[in-house]
Amino acid sequence: MNELQFLTWVRGPGLDLAVGIFLLGVVWRLFEIYSLGRKKDLSAPRHAAGASGLHTVFRRSVPPPGMLKRSPVSYIGGYIFHIGLAIVVLLFAPHILLIAHLTGLSWPGLPSQFIDLAAVVTMAAMVVMLVDRINKPVKRFLSTFEDWFTWAVTFLPVLTGWVAVQHLLLPYTTMLALHILSVEILLVVLPFTKLFHAFTLFGSRWYNGKVNAHKGVPV
Amino acid sequence: MTATLEKGIRVLKEVIDAPIASYFNSCVHCGLCAEACLFYTETGDPKYTPIHKLEPLRRVYEQEYTLLGRLKKMVGLSRAVTDDELDEWQELVYNSCTLCGRCSAVCPVGNDIVYMVRKFREGMSASGHAPAGIKGAVNRTVTIGSPMGVKLPAVQAQMKHVEEDYGIPIPLDAEGAEYMVMLSSMEIINFPEYLAAVAKIMRQAGKTWTLCSTAFEATNAGIQIGNSDLAKVIVSRIVEGAEKLKVKTVISPECGHAYTALRWEGANLIGRPFTFNVKHIIEVLGEFQAQGLLKTEGFETDKLTFHDPCQLVRRGGVIQQPRKLMNMVAKNFVEMPDAGYMNWCCGGGGGASAIEEGEELRLEAFKKKKFQFDTVKPDRVVTACANCRIVLEEGLEHYQMDIPVVGLTEMIAEHIPDKGA
Numbered sequence: 001m002n003e004l005q006f007l008t009w010v011r012g013p014g015l016d017l018a019v020g021i022f023l024l025g026v027v028w029r030l031f032e033i034y035s036l037g038r039k040k041d042l043s044a045p046r047h048a049a050g051a052s053g054l055h056t057v058f059r060r061s062v063p064p065p066g067m068l069k070r071s072p073v074s075y076i077g078g079y080i081f082h083i084g085l086a087i088v089v090l091l092f093a094p095h096i097l098l099i100a101h102l103t104g105l106s107w108p109g110l111p112s113q114f115i116d117l118a119a120v121v122t123m124a125a126m127v128v129m130l131v132d133r134i135n136k137p138v139k140r141f142l143s144t145f146e147d148w149f150t151w152a153v154t155f156l157p158v159l160t161g162w163v164a165v166q167h168l169l170l171p172y173t174t175m176l177a178l179h180i181l182s183v184e185i186l187l188v189v190l191p192f193t194k195l196f197h198a199f200t201l202f203g204s205r206w207y208n209g210k211v212n213a214h215k216g217v218p219v
Numbered sequence: 220m221t222a223t224l225e226k227g228i229r230v231l232k233e234v235i236d237a238p239i240a241s242y243f244n245s246c247v248h249c250g251l252c253a254e255a256c257l258f259y260t261e262t263g264d265p266k267y268t269p270i271h272k273l274e275p276l277r278r279v280y281e282q283e284y285t286l287l288g289r290l291k292k293m294v295g296l297s298r299a300v301t302d303d304e305l306d307e308w309q310e311l312v313y314n315s316c317t318l319c320g321r322c323s324a325v326c327p328v329g330n331d332i333v334y335m336v337r338k339f340r341e342g343m344s345a346s347g348h349a350p351a352g353i354k355g356a357v358n359r360t361v362t363i364g365s366p367m368g369v370k371l372p373a374v375q376a377q378m379k380h381v382e383e384d385y386g387i388p389i390p391l392d393a394e395g396a397e398y399m400v401m402l403s404s405m406e407i408i409n410f411p412e413y414l415a416a417v418a419k420i421m422r423q424a425g426k427t428w429t430l431c432s433t434a435f436e437a438t439n440a441g442i443q444i445g446n447s448d449l450a451k452v453i454v455s456r457i458v459e460g461a462e463k464l465k466v467k468t469v470i471s472p473e474c475g476h477a478y479t480a481l482r483w484e485g486a487n488l489i490g491r492p493f494t495f496n497v498k499h500i501i502e503v504l505g506e507f508q509a510q511g512l513l514k515t516e517g518f519e520t521d522k523l524t525f526h527d528p529c530q531l532v533r534r535g536g537v538i539q540q541p542r543k544l545m546n547m548v549a550k551n552f553v554e555m556p557d558a559g560y561m562n563w564c565c566g567g568g569g570g571a572s573a574i575e576e577g578e579e580l581r582l583e584a585f586k587k588k589k590f591q592f593d594t595v596k597p598d599r600v601v602t603a604c605a606n607c608r609i610v611l612e613e614g615l616e617h618y619q620m621d622i623p624v625v626g627l628t629e630m631i632a633e634h635i636p637d638k639g640a
Binding site: 064 | 235238244245246250270271285286287323327329330484485486491492496532561
């Protein structure tokens with residue numbers, strides 16, 4: 001397989017396969033989790049302003065009082081790399097073209113110099129988060145193979161994409177193919193690892209908000 | 220019923236529901252829950268990270284309820300949960316967790332970690348891995364009627380004592396009274412002033428109330444140990460008593476877990492909604508205050524602060540009432556850092572104070588309270604939970620801090636004028 005064949009494969013059958021596993025995986029995992037259901041709460045509810053599942057879905061995006069000071073790297077690093085990923089994935093013109101091709105939906109992108117910067121900042125934040133995971137006793141203690149692995153499969157698409165755009169290391173065609181391959185690996189892995197929090201986070205916040213709203217506590 | 224590992228695992232499988240599945244799948248190992256837990260912040264030991272306290276439950280979830288987990292189990296790639304492991308986890312699930320719920324309040328992905336600890340304890344208890352201290356308290360509550368072995372004659376002796384000292388009759392088994400007042404053993408033995416305080420407050424408000432001879436003990440160690448069957452036995456006594464006496468409202472005493480057991484878990488334990496209301500005494504006082512039925516005179520002039528019981532604020536939603544009540548009788552009321560919704564636990568909730576072997580750790584964790592107290596340097600601490608009160612007193616004594624701890628209900632009652640009786 002030469003580089004062009006490699007690119008053709010990752011753009012064609014490879015992409016179809018990855019997207020297929022991703023979609024089926026997401027649907028299956030969501031079913032597996034939420035079909036477990038929960039018991040109805042028979043205690044008399046108490047109502048309070050600002051207490052509901054939906055409130056908590058939004059409120060938990062902001063650090064609770066005192067927490068930012070206790071763990072600044074987690075919060076600031078976390079914000080930067082999540083927002084950075086969103087910018088790079090959703091606002092880079094070639095990505096928008098691909099999405100338009102797949103779904104018909106389209107929106108304006110950002111200038112490529114800005115995306116460049118966002119990618120570098122995202123990678124820097126991710127490296128800081130990795131160092132924090134190694135250095136901080138609690139994070140190191142909690143970390144399993146999955147934590148290092150998911151960091152790598154999230155980092156590689158950003159790195160390979162940036163390197164490809166900069167025309168560094170390998171010929172552009174090969175680098176682009178590697179970039180697409182790394183995204184496909186990410187898609188396949190996502191439903192079956194902690195990366196699935198991208199989906200369950202909404203359910204978790206909602207349950208927490210809902211269960212405590214029953215007691216009149218806005219959490 | 221003997222406790223076995225098989226039974227424990229079966230119970231764990233039963234308690235796992237969609238919220239728990241969602242929570243385990245959302246955890247990204249960020250470790251922020253550790254920063255919210257006083258057992259971690261004061262010891263610096265990562266094993267006290269709240270989400271880690273649930274590791275055996277997580278494995279049962281993965282192995283039983285996920286496709287990949289079942290595959291891994293089939294080909295022998297996953298470890299089964301063992302007795303030795305659960306034994307090791309006892310310290311993490313009981314001694315170093317007071318069910319205070321701060322972890323649930325900070326988790327960025329929204330995991331209600333304390334909800335899971337409460338459920339995990341069901342399996343720990345069923346597999347025989349609950350600490351002896353709480354087991355004893357549960358057994359005494361089920362067989363004798365109270366965790367400290369208090370029987371009706373002790374309550375009657377106290378009723379007589381209050382009647383003689385204050386000249387206020389204490390009704391027992393008065394059918395049709397508006398309120399049925401519950402006590403905690405701690406109050407019957409250590410803080411008899413509570414009953415007198417309630418009597419004075421009720422007399423001023425002009426409300427009918429009663430104690431119940433078959434249900435005077437409000438605490439429920441079944442909840443703390445994590446045994447819903449026993450918790451149900453204990454709560455059923457109260458339900459039967461309240462329905463027999465046809466009261467409108469049952470008042471939970473100054474005890475955090477009694478309130479949680481009765482107010483939030485009770486109906487779910489017996490499997491039907493209550494026919495009466497349940498209110499914490501502080502909620503009732505708050506209502507009396509709002510309705511103008513609570514009239515006080517004079518003020519405390521020394522510097523007072525209020526320690527929020529976890530089960531009352533974070534787990535119970537009673538946040539503003541104690542502050543309004545404090546301001547009614549205190550001129551110099553100061554708040555500690557993190558007071559209110561995010562207040563730090565006394566370190567002895569959730570049954571932890573009944574665990575003898577956990578005392579050293581408890582006193583270590585108390586450094587958090589010490590810090591809060593050192594910041595505002597109060598002359599006295601006011602609280603609304605008899606267990607907090609005992610644990611605070613022990614901690615303050617250990618650190619040689621001369622700060623008395625008082626109950627809010629009693630303090631309010633002291634300002635109720637005797638005239639107009």
